[in-house]
Amino acid sequence: MSTDKSPDQAAPAAATPISRPRGGLRPAARFQKSPSSKQRDVRPGSTVLRAALADELVAAALALRDMLEGAHLDEAIDHYTHEMPVASARAVRNMAYDATRQYGLLSHIGGQLNRKPPVPLLGALQALGVAQLIDARRPVPVIIDQTVRAVNQLPEGVAYPAAAGFMNATLRRFVRERDALIPPNLPDEARYNHPGWWVTRVRQVWPGQWEAILAASLDRAPLSLRANRRLGGQDEAARRLEAAGIGFRRMGVDGLVLEQPMPVEHIPGFAEGLVSVQDLGAQCAAQLLDPQPGERILDACAAPGGKTAHLLEMADCEVWALDIDPGRASIIMNNLQRSRLPLLPQSGQTLPRGNGGTVDAEPATTVRAAFGTDATMAASDRAAGQGHWPVAADVPDTDDPAQPAVTPAVHWGARVMAADAADPDSWWDGQRFDRILLDAPCSASGIVRRHPDVLWHRQRRDIATFSGTQARLIEKLWPLLRPGGTLLYATCSIFPEEGEAVVSAFVSKHPDCQWQRDVRLTGWPGWPRNGQLLPTRDDRHEHDGFFYALLSRHR
Ligand SMILES: C[S@@+](CC[C@H](N)C(=O)[O-])C[C@H]1O[C@@H](n2cnc3c(N)ncnc32)[C@H](O)[C@@H]1O
Structure with missing residues (x-):
């Protein structure tokens, strides 16, 4: 995780199914071209505290350009900074x-402003310059000067000879004609x-x-925390925050909302x-499912x-945690490890253990087929560069007198798998579940305040595609629920189609399904x-947008 997130974006990337960068990210900005940075070492750890504004504008323009071409905004920013x-x-x-x-x-x-559209990177830089000029607190001459300087730092082939003049002229025109360029009767896209x-x-x-929904979606989301009930819960988290002022x-x-966002590394107790x-709003899922x-x-x-993690913080249960994306499945393990929650060994796997030895798991079963070779815990362990995973069956060496007695049989924790939930034949062992959480892939239209790039990546037709996937997933998973069991269907969408x-x-x-609407x-x-939470800035119910439906299966 990057350590340089701004106060606005201190949170690690939340679960969001927005599209991957198309064709990968572009090469990093060439900061050495900057006259200012030529004379200074701007690397982390150097004594220079801040690059020139022109350098920052170039990096922001590259990130904005990549975002508009389909990249995750956070990934693009990390790449260029x-x-x-x-x-x-x-x-x-x-x-x-802000520009997004x-x-x-x-x-x-x-x-x-433009007679014909400029090349995308120049257009992104112009948009950033205009965004700075819209903010009345910014000094106009400095913004124009630095944005024009930034043009001269753009990678070769992007800026044509007169590009600096074009930038200078269009920004000055914006300052002169601002009121005419931002009239009260803007089209919807510009107005909202x-x-x-x-x-x-x-x-x-x-x-x-x-x-109100559109306005709340453009807010900067506050930094909301979930306290770990196994490590002292909300009281202990509150005590630590108070002590740190x-x-x-x-x-x-379980929730706490910070008055000021901050890099997660600075939050007491996060590590x-x-x-x-x-x-x-996301914290409601585990509470509704009630493990x-x-x-x-x-x-x-x-x-x-x-x-x-929230489910495991609430009860000593066994959670099968699936994700179709092996890379993202390994992130589940990182997060469980940080939260001091145990992993259950996968069938047929050999797991690394704390003392450097290994734990042989039970013999292979059908569950083994769920793993691609890259998705085993050991492989993810290597990829993540971690020392070891906390394993519920973390059996100490019996010949080491310093070690406690052998840990009794595993009885709670997570079995993490890279698998397609819509294809249970490839991973399910045939034993029904007491509860199922289906937090389905969706448009992410409820979490725009944390991921504003979702707005510019989605298209109208995507909503129907997501609905189809969601309907397929719920159909496939319902038979895995035991009679008397509960399924919580969830999305972070505000569109009723999803x-x-x-x-x-x-x-x-499904006559055996009852929708429990009277949930408290x-x-x-x-x-x-x-069950529809809409994004809100209301102090009492401050949250993103989610949809929840609790479904029980008749006996
Ligand atoms: C909304 S996110 C889940 C967020 C997660 N529940 C949390 O709270 O951290 C949706 C996830 O579904 C995964 N996914 C999409 N299709 C899937 C499928 N067929 N089987 C399993 N996982 C799938 C995506 O990779 C993505 O990580």
């Missing part, structure tokens, strides 16, 4: 996030900084709340797993494992009966 001083990397992150949050307006202004189809759809489906509010049963970063000791639970789409519609269609076809959650007096 890893050699920058921490303060500059933070400034780049803030500039790139107002890209509807910036692209509208660009359309007015969401794609036009998105605005139309939210207006249709949430007629009373649509403007960090302002916070307690929210719900030891006392707290994890998780939105308050009980001794139960066998399936977390079907689990990476990066926030909800898996929530209410998927569940209604499913319930209507401790700490949530206004829990919505339709």
Whole structure:
């Protein structure tokens, strides 16, 4: 995890199914071309605290350009800032996030300023310059000067000979004609900084709340924490924060919201797993599913494992944590390790152990087929460069007198697998689950305030594609639930096509399924009966957008 996240974006990347960079990221900016940075060492650990604004603008423009071409914004920013001083990397992150949050307006202004569209990188730099000029606190001459200097640092082949003049002229024109370029009657995309189809759809489906939803989605999300109940819970986390002089509010049963975001490495107890970063709306999942000791639970789409960890913090249960993406499955293990939660050995696997030896797991069963060769814990261990995984069956050497007695049989923890939840034949052992969490892949339209790039990656037709995948997953997983068991269907979407519609269609076809609408959650007096949490800045219920439906299977 990067250590240079800005206060705005201190949280590690949340679970988000937004698209991968298309064709990989571009080469890093050539900071050595900058006249200012030529004379200074701007690498981390050097005495230089900040690169020139022109350098920061180049890095932000590269990241914005890549984001518009399909890259994850966070990944792009990390890529272009890893050699920058921490303060500059933070400034780049803030500039790139701010520009992404107002890209509807910036692209509208660009359309007015430019006779023909500039090459994408020059257009991204212009958008960043305009974003800086829109902010009335910024000194206009410095912004224009540094943005023009930044043009001269763009990689060869991007900036044509007159590009600096073009940038200078268009930024000055923006300053002169600002009011005419930002009239009150802007088109929806520019006015609400969401794609036009998105605005139309939210207006249709949430007629009373649509403007509040769009506004809340453009907010900077606060840093919300989940306290680990096994390590002292909310009381202990609160005590540690108070001792460090960090302002916070307690929210719900396990939640704490910091007054000021900060890099996660600075949060007391984060490294030891006392707290994890998780939105308050996401914290509802484990509470709704209500795991009980001794139960066998399936977390079907689990990476990066926030909800898996919460389930295990709540009860001594066995959680099968699946994710189709082996790389993301290994992140589940990292997160469980940090939270001091045990991994159960996979069938047929040999796991590394704390004292450098190995633990032989039980003989191979059908579960073994779930793993590709790259997805075993040992392989993930190597990839992640970790020393060892905490294993519930962490058997000490019996010939070492310093070691305690042999650990009794494993009875709770996570079995992490890289597997397709929609293909149970490839991983399921035939024993039904007591509870299933289906946190299905979705549009991520509820978590825009944390991932504003989702706005510019999604297309209208994607919503129907996600609905189809969600319907398929719930159909495939229902038979794995024991009679009397409970399935929690969840998405981080605000579109009913991915929530209410998927569940209604499913319930209507399955007489053994009952939708439990009268759910009460401790700490949530206004829990919505339709299970749809909408993104809100309300102090009492501060959260992202989620949809939850609790389904019970008749005996
Ligand atoms: C919304 S995220 C899950 C977030 C996670 N539950 C958490 O709280 O940290 C959806 C995940 O589903 C995974 N996924 C998508 N299709 C899948 C499938 N067919 N089987 C298993 N996992 C899948 C994606 O790789 C992604 O990590």
